[in-house]
Amino acid sequence: MDPVAVADIIxxxxxxxxxxLRIERRDDPDAIRLGVQVDPxxxxxxxxxxxxxxxxxxxxLRAAGAKQREPIYLDLLND
Incomplete structure (x- = not known):
């Protein structure tokens, strides 16, 4: 399952x-990084x-990434 979809559902x-709610995905060479922005x-x-x-x-998300053999990191982008 797509990590963005998993994060979105949760x-x-x-x-x-x-x-x-905004979720942006960035594919790094060694991992998938999800940036999340929510209402203050x-x-x-x-x-x-x-x-x-x-x-x-x-x-x-880490468990979902382990299934795909790719680490997934989640960052909250709100200030």
């Missing part, structure tokens, strides 16, 4: 404003307490 269920009001929800939510999302 994040759509978390954010209050799904229209503001949703940043706290995506990060979660002590970063637990975003770390859980990264774990799921």
């Amino acid at each position: 994040l759509q269920g978390i954010v209050s404003n799904p229209e503001a 009001d949703d940043v706290g929800k995506v990060i979660g307490k002590q970063g637990r939510t975003i770390n859980a999302i990264r774990t799921v």
